[in-house]
Amino acid sequence: MLDIAGELSRWAEEGRGFAVATVVAVGGSAPRGPGAALAVDSEGTVVGSVSGGCVEGAVYGLCVQALEDGGTVVERFGYSDEDAFAVGLTCGGVIDVMVTPFGLRSSAREVVRSALSAAASGEPTALARVVRGPAGLLGGVLLVRADGSYEGSYGGDSGLDRTVAAEARAMLDAGVTGTRDLAEDGTHCPGGLTLLVESNVPPPRMIVFGAIDFAEALVRAGKFLGYHVTVCDARPVFATRARFPEADDLVVDWPHRYLRRTATDGRTVLCVLTHDAKFDVPLLKQALRMPVAFVGAMGSRRTHADRDRKLREAGLEEGELARLRSPIGLDLGARTPEETALSIAAEIVAARRGGTGVPLTGAATPIHHDGRRPAGAEAA
Structure with a gap:
């Protein structure tokens, strides 16, 4: 229920009773993972979602019933071959949903x-x-x-x-x-x-190095994906609030120096868009030795080959170089900054979720999967 904490906190402050339905387990293909929640207050107002629409009506009814009788229940919803349009997940998955009332005297x-x-x-x-x-x-x-x-x-x-x-x-x-x-x-x-x-x-960090036009579009994509986005560039004339109004932070500093002093963790995404060796090499030398989630760098294949040579000369080993995603982004045929940002965002999602990046049409791969996450767990 913490994914809808803002609205539920307001309900609680206003003294409303409410019931919360929370996804507690997922099997097969299902649109939302553990922790996804839908809540209903005593007036019938709804917030949140547990299935993207598949079983919301039935879950709403369970919440109303829980508010009436004060009991907690766990219900399973799954696909039915006999009646695909009955209550169930027509996408083929199974979810277990716990419905808990939080009345005024709970x-x-x-x-x-x-x-x-x-x-x-x-x-x-x-x-x-x-x-x-x-x-x-x-x-x-x-x-x-x-x-x-x-x-x-x-x-x-x-x-x-x-x-x-x-x-x-x-x-x-x-x-x-x-x-x-x-x-x-x-x-x-x-x-x-x-x-x-x-x-x-707190939301994971995306740090975009290089205050170029492609970075403007990537900032918007990063915000859309829920990242706390920082733009860093050593050139103050480019790293301005007028150019990056949606960025959470703007930093004027040499990229490698800023990366050395800022906080990162295993969810941090680093996008290097400078494609200039004097910035890229010292930055990537440091980034590829850090336990972050993703390191990608922009540039042509010729730029990548030259950068790879310089990084080897700087002492990076094969395992470290293998972490670099360059040229950054999936092959979408992107041309514009917005299309390029979409291709980069798509690669970041694929890396996070263990996706292949291939079209789903005709593929035998699962639609919803977390190949890099422990069983029964989902990133917050």
Whole structure:
């Protein structure tokens, strides 16, 4: 539910009761992953989505029922060969959805309210909920913060609370949303409890080096994909707010010097658009040795060959050079800055999700897959 925290936090502040339907497991081809949520308030207002439209009507009904009877339920929705247009996922997948009411007198309401407020304000937050286990624990919630502190309790079992908090904090540190299996006594073994841990973390970073016209279009694409976008260029005449009004940050500095001092992590995307050796070589020498998600560089194949030679001379090894995506982007036949930005964005998504980049028409590859993610987990 943290993906719709802004609206739900407002509902909570206004004193509305509401029920939340959350995707807790996915099988096969399904449009949305664990953590996706749809909520219905006591007046019938809807926010969010769990399936892109396939089962929303049925889920809405479950939320209304949960508000009436106060019970938490887990329902499975899947494709039916007998009636493809009945309630189900006609795309062929299966999703498990947990529906939990948070009425005005709900015991978990204050914990959820704190979690929603923290997530809406951008604070790193994890919300751990029981999706399988003893009836008395189903729907139980624990709010875990980045420092390891937590609010809430699973039936007063402090040992279980501490174990769940440790698990949730580890997932929060990794920026992962997914499920974890625990025994009720807090040990790791089959059976016991299944938890859904939703992680709310700051958006991943995209750093665009080179304040050129292609960068203007890439900034817009990066924002559309949910990145915090920084533009860096050593030339102040080009790195201006007038040219990059949508960028989160504008930096005038030598690219390699800025990269050395700025914060990056395993979700960071680096796009080098300068195609000038005096900028590219020292920058890429550093970038290709950092644990970031993606490093791509613009330029012709001749530029790439020359850059590759210079990087080898600078001491980079085969494994490091293999991380470089150059020329950056998928082969879309792109010409304009906007088309080129689309090709770069498409390669970034393919790299993140484990996609092949080939047309889906006639392909045997899955439509929805996370080839580079752990089973049962999705990036936040």
